[in-house]
Amino acid sequence: MKRLTAESVDITLLQPTWTALDKGYMDATAPVRNYLKENGLHDFELQGRGARENGVKIEAFLVSEQQQIKAPASLYKPKAKPTKDGDPRIWFSKLHHHANPDDMLAVTEHAGQLVVINLTQVDVSHALDVQQSGPLWDVLRNISAEATSIADELLGKLRIIAAGGYVPSIMDERADTAIGRTLEAALGIAMNARREPDYKGIELKSYRRKPKSQENRKQLFTKVPNWEISKFNSMTDVLNAFGYFRDGRDRLNCTVSAAKVNSQGLTFKLDEKSGILNEVSATTDHGAFAAWYLSELRADLEKKHSETFWVGANVHRIGGREHFEFTDVIHTRKPIGSQFDILIEQGEITMDHMMKRLDSGRAHERGPSFKIEAGSLDLLFPPSKTYALV
Template identity: 35%
Template sequence: MLSAADVSIQEVLRYFTNKGLDVGLVVPTATGMAKGIMDATGSVRDFLKASGVHDFDKQEQGGDHKKLVPTRIATSAGIVSTTTSLYRPVTKKGDPRLWIYGLAQHAEPGNVLVLIAVGNNELLVVNASNAGLVPGVSPRHGERLRIADCTDIDLEAILAPLLAVSRTVADELLALIRGISGQWHRGIAGKRRDTEVGRLLEELLGIRTNSSRLPDYKGIEIKSGRKGGKNRQTLFAKVPDWSISHLKSSAAILDTFGYRRATEKYERQLRCTVSARVPNSQGLYLEFSRDQALLHENSQHPKHPQVVAWRIEDLKQSLATKHPETFWVTAASRKSGDAEEFRYEHVLHTRKPMINALPTLLESGIVTVDHLITKDLDGRVKEQGPLFKIWKRDMDLLFPPGELHTF
């Protein structure tokens, strides 16, 4: 379980995501180390499948069908060659397992092991818990940073052959934004709205407001925000899979967990953030299924312990579909009478999020889910989400470094 990690999962992910490397994370338990066995969690299985190393779905049970993968383990003491076995035991349901031969000599329970594919037939395992090995990862509690331990290993040099930078032409959209930059644009008069900065930009660019799962402009998604804003960033919207959910509609969620407030606009509403860290004030929280194939929204409500669910593959697909390329646009803002004005100043152009990091970020509470359900006075129910969001400060855990354009 990642919750047992002895160093920060965020710090580990940030380093490898900034390198543009898709990775799998494994945290061995004391029992697993003693028995020489580790669960291949859903995120690890997805990583192995996406990288072409192994597909557990196609593997039969039993030792005769075990796959052995050449492996190198990188620690602060150097690099050793070994083998990783990937198999499904005959017992139980054949839950996927993996084991790195000789691991006990190079790791301890709670260490964060980073799996990296080298081609489609080799693994590199980096023990990120070794002090000083992975830049930016703080040493474990009570452990001093021993840079001297790393004199025989250069992680940057080891990873260099695995790095690749993709280039995509976005000059057309950049030219459009450059054409409206350097001047103030007036929004709709009235109350300040968080979405106004993006709505106005799309209007100026001649783009129809987009509520679909597809990117806004010829394959490029546009996300806008105010300069200095500290709000969470919406990644995508995704309704639950009602076929596997206990409650079968947004209206049912609202009826069960919604609340009334003194307002003329809504009869009932539910506006809340749901996280895997702790239950919110409505008692709602996120939890993975045992095989990590499903993300459940559960509740402390005695009559409704299960609420809704999403298939992890569907969530990853939504992220990949929405953000193959993204322009993150930043605007300065100022008040002008009863309206707000914007001057669009910066564009951060990112490509290809690390979709296999999404389950880890959900499990760590870094990516959360927002409900925005309302019922008006005529009884009409509207759901603006659920919205999967991430704090802006954590964007680099999901997106490799992009190109910054200043106008």
């Protein structure tokens, strides 16, 4: 699985039981249904019930180092029974001849068709690194080439920028956003308040390089609480309760972690049963005052960082202005959503409030900004690639 991810092959998994192989159908689990829908292949929610009346066929192949066997996929929802509706189902023709009970199958989309790889029986690394020929090699090379074409294009542009030497900051003063805005300007990306990835589906995150022991946390995304499940109704309520007066305004600039209580008395607590992340005051009677559904946080993470370039730069101050020397890129794909909750609980993912009161009396919040410790990046993302720019 790690090797497929490293080759930019996006997969979903199926594991047929003895019963499934005997009866000729498997449950189309939620991850499988989501994968088919996101790749524009099939939406079970829109499908009627009954295999004969409303069944759907999709071209599919069972692929190994030596063989590519045509095995059309059947997708259907069984007719409802008095006690239950019945889970959506999927099956690949001839699968029972090429899989054993509990084998792990990787399913990926290619050219509008499904490709099934039996990870239990197929040595992916051998096919890619040693054999370098055959049906599996051909399919994976094609998928990888298509997936990496935009990344290669962006990498080429970054190398041209880096070859030009130090890039002066487009901002007069030092600011956390200066490096990102300068890089986007150099790439010709217009600044706006978009939530979509920056460059043709690739998110750009730039950071100031420091010794490993001093590396800053890396920003993942920003997301306000879900006010429908929160005690407070707005960020202004948060500022009113926990803000302090500094430099002529009420402000709240602090880091919130599940591992400790900060100086404002704030911490995170996970309600795993309800699937909710609560921001809690440990020193007042407000208790849990802001909340996020963990599923929504994971969804934002996966959407924002489906593919990301983390661009590092050395910073030089010349003539009173910062100049950036872009040096390297960490290229990540497909965060592991299940790890997000664990890293929150361990304090490896934290959240920053960056808030001040406007003249109108309302709070202006540049976050809440969820960030990860630099050393924990590889715990959230599968194996990444690192490129030198100079």
